[in-house]
Amino acid sequence: MNLKIQTQDILLTDGLRQHVAMRVAYAMNHGRDVVTRIVVRLFDVNGPRGGEDKCCAIEVRLKGAPALIVEDIQTDLYVAIDRATERVGHTLDRHLARRRDFPMISATRQQPFTDETP
Numbered sequence: 001m002n003l004k005i006q007t008q009d010i011l012l013t014d015g016l017r018q019h020v021a022m023r024v025a026y027a028m029n030h031g032r033d034v035v036t037r038i039v040v041r042l043f044d045v046n047g048p049r050g051g052e053d054k055c056c057a058i059e060v061r062l063k064g065a066p067a068l069i070v071e072d073i074q075t076d077l078y079v080a081i082d083r084a085t086e087r088v089g090h091t092l093d094r095h096l097a098r099r100r101d102f103p104m105i106s107a108t109r110q111q112p113f114t115d116e117t118p
Contacts, residue, residue, distance in 0.1 A: 001028065001035050008043035010077065023081055027089030028060070031096055037061040042077060056080040058088045068092060
């Protein structure tokens with residue numbers, strides 16, 4: 001699992017990096033074998049104007065499936081990270097449950113049904 005953290009208008013401190021890594025590791029606990037890459041983007045939507053504008057966007061790349069993308073905006077960046085990682089963890093769990101419930105049909109095509117009644 002490859003974790004990449006990108007920031008824009010936010011200083012990436014060691015504490016912030018550790019917080020993101022810890023929360024992502026906890027959220028991805030069940031899906032470690034299908035997750036190939038995780039990109040966490042942290043940015044300030046409105047720049048220096050203030051307000052509820054700290055955004056955490058998480059993109060999770062999976063083997064053989066479309067990417068999962070979750071975004072959360074809060075006044076506190078740590079709250080945005082916590083909520084986004086929790087949501088992406090639940091989304092991944094749902095995705096894995098669907099994979100178990102509906103396994104992919106093999107690539108070999110079956111012969112079409114033909115009615116051979118006289």
